[in-house]
Amino acid sequence: MDEVVIIDEIACENGDGIIAKVTINRPDKLNALNQDVVKSLKDMCKWAEENDSVRCVIITGAKPNPPPEGKRAKPHAFVAGADITEFAGKNSTEIRELFRDNAIEAIWNLSKPTIAMVDGFALGGGCEVACSCDIRVASTRAIFGTPEIKLGLIPGYGGSQRLVHLVGYGRAMEMMMTGNNLSAEDAYRMGLANHLCEPEELEAKAMELAETIASKSMNTMKVAKKTIRAALDNGITDGVEIEAVAFASLFDTEDQEIGVQAFLTRTEPEWKHR
Numbered sequence: 146m147d148e149v150v151i152i153d154e155i156a157c158e159n160g161d162g163i164i165a166k167v168t169i170n171r172p173d174k175l176n177a178l179n180q181d182v183v184k185s186l187k188d189m190c191k192w193a194e195e196n197d198s199v200r201c202v203i204i205t206g207a208k209p210n211p212p213p214e215g216k217r218a219k220p221h222a223f224v225a226g227a228d229i230t231e232f233a234g235k236n237s238t239e240i241r242e243l244f245r246d247n248a249i250e251a252i253w254n255l256s257k258p259t260i261a262m263v264d265g266f267a268l269g270g271g272c273e274v275a276c277s278c279d280i281r282v283a284s285t286r287a288i289f290g291t292p293e294i295k296l297g298l299i300p301g302y303g304g305s306q307r308l309v310h311l312v313g314y315g316r317a318m319e320m321m322m323t324g325n326n327l328s329a330e331d332a333y334r335m336g337l338a339n340h341l342c343e344p345e346e347l348e349a350k351a352m353e354l355a356e357t358i359a360s361k362s363m364n365t366m367k368v369a370k371k372t373i374r375a376a377l378d379n380g381i382t383d384g385v386e387i388e389a390v391a392f393a394s395l396f397d398t399e400d401q402e403i404g405v406q407a408f409l410t411r412t413e414p415e416w417k418h419r
């Protein structure tokens with residue numbers, strides 16, 4: 146059986162570390178998140194967190210397989226949601242257990258930078274995977290949406306909360322209340338997608354961003370990510386204080402000295418990631 150999550154370890158251009166390209170691989174089911182995928186994504190997160198060489202994680206969906214003779218091709222998908230077939234017959238206790246300690250939270254809690262590379266449907270749980278990444282790069286054929294309301298449901302992987310931060314209260318309300326899909330252009334316009342490109346340029350754009358991020362000090366990157374996240378949980382007064390403490394703490398790190406010296410001597414910094 147094919148792996149439901151494939152990890153490609155791509156060496157960084159500067160020879161320091163790897164970019165992990167993670168492909169959710171159930172193209173015949175539009176990469177829907179069944180329990181196998183959820184478990185594999187959680188394992189991937191543990192691996193990425195513990196592997197010091199991982200500088201950035203790109204998450205994407207597998208491209209459609211060629212259709213069998215006489216059948217129509219399946220559409221492109223990032224992830225078309227949680228696997229709805231696994232919902233049938235479940236009660237609230239079973240679902241609470243399945244959704245506890247889930248893969249989307251594991252992606253969100255990674256200290257490493259994450260990029261969602263979205264080509265095709267990013268619906269329901271797929272939109273939530275994308276929203277749990279730090280940055281979203283979308284192709285012009287990407288389609289975002291939270292259609293759960295049409296199933297008598299709401300997002301269950303934190304989508305309602307993360308969407309409010311990404312697109313604002315009113316837009317999140319409209320997405321969740323109507324269940325309507327958003328075109329890639331609309332998603333880009335409202336800040337859900339950071340970048341919009343032609344499908345054939347998508348991978349290059351995601352890799353360009355990943356390389357830029359991967360070339361920085363990973364220690365500083367972790368502090369940056371944690372500090373930006375603090376803005377979601379704190380008011381501005383506390384948030385500014387958190388940043389001030391984090392900023393000062395970097396002056397006890399080797400990489401701050403390396404970065405400043407490299408600027409002063411007009412050389413490239415060789416990070417120790419400490």
Ligand code: COA
Nearest residue numbers: 173174175177220225226227228229230266268269270292
């Ligand atoms: N869970 C389980 N299976 C799914 C799925 C999901 N979320 N989304 C798509 N699939 C499966 C379909 O059942 C179909 O399987 P089959 O070929 O074995 O019958 C296959 O993926 C292809 O999907 P299909 O519906 O035939 O493609 P389409 O081009 O006609 O429609 C969508 C594409 C995305 C509009 C449609 O698949 C859809 O609405 N999916 C569900 C989206 C959703 O509600 N997500 C939130 C879940 S909480």
